[in-house]
Amino acid sequence: MATLTYLQAISSALRDELRADERVLVMGEDIGAFGGAFKVTDGFVEEFGTDRVMDTPLAESAIIGTAVGAAVVGMRPVCEMQFSDFISCGFDQLVNVAAKMHYRQGLAVPITVRLPSGGGFSGGPYHSQNPEAWFMHSPGIKVVAPSTAQDAKGLLHAAIHDPNPVCFMEHKHLYRRVKGEVSEGVFETPFTARVARAGSDLVVIAYGAMVHVALEATEDLDGASVEVLDLRSLVPLDVAAILDSVARCSKVVIVDEANATCAAGAQVAALIAEKGFEDLDGPVVRVATPDVPIPFSPPLEQAVLPGVERVKEACRELLEY
Amino acid sequence: MATHTAEPAVSEDSDAAAHLELEDRVWLLRAMLMMRGLEERAMSLYRQGKVPGSFYDGYGQEAVSAGAAFAMAPEDRLCILHRDLAAHIVRGVDPTRILAQYMGRATGITGGRDGNVHFGDRHLGCVGMVSMLPDMMLVAAGMAMAFKLRHEQRCAITWFGDGSTSRGDFHEAMNWAGVQKLPVIFVLENNQYAYSTPLDKQFAVNPVQRADAYGMRGVSVDGNDAEAMFEATREARVRALAGEGPTLIEAVTMRMHGHAAHDDMKYVPKEQVEKWRKRDPIDRQSARLVALGVDVEALGAQIAAEIDAAASAALNAPMPDPGTVLQGVFCEGEPEPLGDGQAPWSGFAKAQVA
Numbered sequence: 001m002a003t004l005t006y007l008q009a010i011s012s013a014l015r016d017e018l019r020a021d022e023r024v025l026v027m028g029e030d031i032g033a034f035g036g037a038f039k040v041t042d043g044f045v046e047e048f049g050t051d052r053v054m055d056t057p058l059a060e061s062a063i064i065g066t067a068v069g070a071a072v073v074g075m076r077p078v079c080e081m082q083f084s085d086f087i088s089c090g091f092d093q094l095v096n097v098a099a100k101m102h103y104r105q106g107l108a109v110p111i112t113v114r115l116p117s118g119g120g121f122s123g124g125p126y127h128s129q130n131p132e133a134w135f136m137h138s139p140g141i142k143v144v145a146p147s148t149a150q151d152a153k154g155l156l157h158a159a160i161h162d163p164n165p166v167c168f169m170e171h172k173h174l175y176r177r178v179k180g181e182v183s184e185g186v187f188e189t190p191f192t193a194r195v196a197r198a199g200s201d202l203v204v205i206a207y208g209a210m211v212h213v214a215l216e217a218t219e220d221l222d223g224a225s226v227e228v229l230d231l232r233s234l235v236p237l238d239v240a241a242i243l244d245s246v247a248r249c250s251k252v253v254i255v256d257e258a259n260a261t262c263a264a265g266a267q268v269a270a271l272i273a274e275k276g277f278e279d280l281d282g283p284v285v286r287v288a289t290p291d292v293p294i295p296f297s298p299p300l301e302q303a304v305l306p307g308v309e310r311v312k313e314a315c316r317e318l319l320e321y
Numbered sequence: 322m323a324t325h326t327a328e329p330a331v332s333e334d335s336d337a338a339a340h341l342e343l344e345d346r347v348w349l350l351r352a353m354l355m356m357r358g359l360e361e362r363a364m365s366l367y368r369q370g371k372v373p374g375s376f377y378d379g380y381g382q383e384a385v386s387a388g389a390a391f392a393m394a395p396e397d398r399l400c401i402l403h404r405d406l407a408a409h410i411v412r413g414v415d416p417t418r419i420l421a422q423y424m425g426r427a428t429g430i431t432g433g434r435d436g437n438v439h440f441g442d443r444h445l446g447c448v449g450m451v452s453m454l455p456d457m458m459l460v461a462a463g464m465a466m467a468f469k470l471r472h473e474q475r476c477a478i479t480w481f482g483d484g485s486t487s488r489g490d491f492h493e494a495m496n497w498a499g500v501q502k503l504p505v506i507f508v509l510e511n512n513q514y515a516y517s518t519p520l521d522k523q524f525a526v527n528p529v530q531r532a533d534a535y536g537m538r539g540v541s542v543d544g545n546d547a548e549a550m551f552e553a554t555r556e557a558r559v560r561a562l563a564g565e566g567p568t569l570i571e572a573v574t575m576r577m578h579g580h581a582a583h584d585d586m587k588y589v590p591k592e593q594v595e596k597w598r599k600r601d602p603i604d605r606q607s608a609r610l611v612a613l614g615v616d617v618e619a620l621g622a623q624i625a626a627e628i629d630a631a632a633s634a635a636l637n638a639p640m641p642d643p644g645t646v647l648q649g650v651f652c653e654g655e656p657e658p659l660g661d662g663q664a665p666w667s668g669f670a671k672a673q674v675a
Binding site for chain 1: 431466651
């Protein structure tokens with residue numbers, strides 16, 4: 001085990017894959033000589049060369065589309081979107097070409113798309129988005145969102161090994177803030193949920209950066225026993241783990257950093273309404289970013305992103321219900 | 322200034338046939354006749370209500386796909402457009418499966434998962450197109466990128482229309498292929514109309530000149546001459562394998578039918594259609610072969626019999642089981658690689674012997 005930041009864990013997974021599997025290449029804007037906007041691939045060109053650590057033209061559709069082409073002839077491309085926001089420019093290739101390929105013609109598309117996402121640092125409307133729900137609504141794409149360094153590495157290995165397109169939502173705000181013990185070498189974290197803290201009075205369901213908000217908000221909540229369920233994977237969604245937590249805790253708060261409408265949390269709420277209703281002792285409560293673009297100025301941004309106080313308040317109200 | 326109607330490039334018969342044996346020239350006619358015959362049969366099945374959805378054909382454009390696909394080796398990879406059925410025939414797709422595909426049968430290439438010409442037989446090295454055009458230019462570029470990274474002597478080819486040149490993916494693919502000098506062949510099938518939109522509403526330049534702007538070779542070819550299409554593609558492939566990068570081939574042709582079965586193409590001047598009818602690619606190839614003593618009528622009769630047999634078999638094929646509809650969204654287990662296709666050109670067999 002080594003102590004790594006969330007960002008170092010992602011780098012470590014990529015480096016291990018490039019060493020272990022000659023089919024793997026990483027491609028994106030400024031990832032070569034510069035080492036990437038966030039330095040995830042710093043030093044990679046020196047070890048693996050410019051063919052396998054490919055600086056691409058500024059063309060997101062082409063990054064996804066050529067990765068699809070390379071994948072169907074046996075490569076395992078890992079695409080970096082410089083910011084997850086820019087996937088809108090490559091959306092068509094992802095949802096129409098990559099996602100539907102296997103269903104239509106039995107041809108697998110093993111690509112991983114790394115999507116640095118999330119707000120909290122004044123990135124403004126175009127460097128702060130959480131676009132995971134776009135892909136959840138496109139059958140044929142898996143979506144994972146790690147919250148810890150260990151899971152960042154394990155889920156990225158699993159994503160690269162997976163024979164399907166996988167969107168890897170890596171939260172920018174966690175890059176250097178989250179640190180932890182990480183297993184060495186190549187290992188896979190399954191696309192299932194993880195109980196981040198066990199409890200019995202209420203469960204907070206979250207993923208990505210919101211897991212940390214949930215843990216902090218409920219660490220000492222007037223003595224209540226609060227469970228935190230880290231989804232880790234949004235497609236597939238771990239239905240059994242969600243319903244199990246609901247059955248044990250009977251009260252649920254779902255936290256999303258994404259805009260509220262049709263978000264991952266909305267899907268979880270619908271699932272609980274359909275299949276966990278009998279286990280509930282109160283309404284399903286959601287905390288999410290309201291349906292506005294993410295504003296730039298710190299007081300405006302903090303006013304919309306779910307924070308510790310909002311989660312605390314939501315939990316307290318539900319516990320009293 | 323773009324002209325309203327692209328004029329066909331003159332083809333030099335003697336040069337174009339320099340690498341073709343008689344059997345190859347017959348093969349080209351065969352592929353075109355099979356394409357036309359299958360599409361005519363499919364249109365009649367459509368009118369009988371046996372082909373769901375809509376139906377798209379490539380009447381009058383058969384030479385573009387027949388000629389270009391004929392220059393591709395088994396290990397090359399193809400992304401084929403909806404007016405290019407002859408490319409599937411050259412690669413070896415069974416006509417019964419093509420008609421079954423149109424009718425949404427379980428034995429069609431996509432098993433009813435996708436319709437009409439949205440298919441590519443992965444066992445024959447083909448990746449099926451999507452409706453967003455020209456998305457497959459990037460996929461073809463990506464395949465070529467992998468070939469180059471792995472130092473393999475292969476190339477990728479894709480077809481797209483004049484309307485496609487207006488979309489971003491055309492420019493992203495042209496630029497990417499030019500920057501990385503990829504072994505890819507882009508066939509711009511200039512058939513004068515994108516649905517109802519004529520060329521002068523599509524671009525303000527001669528489209529083949531765009532090749533220069535992206536650092537690649539561009540050639541304009543008579544798209545109604547299968548042998549000229551073959552020769553231009555053969556040359557592009559030689560260059561691609563020699564590391565000389567991509568080629569843009571503009572195949573100048575004419576869409577002789579509407580965009581799809583419902584379209585009466587009232588927006589096309591009648592004289593334009595009549596003018597191009599005299600340049601029919603099948604008539605042209607037939608005339609060449611008749612002059613060489615080939616019994617073209619017998620070939621036509623043989624193909625008609627094959628199509629009759631294919632149609633009966635396809636009509637008897639089962640519809641897909643609705644119980645399977647949720648299967649296959651994701652790949653489970655190890656991906657199956659693309660297979661190699663048929664490559665009937667005698668030049669490949671000769672190269673093997675040599």
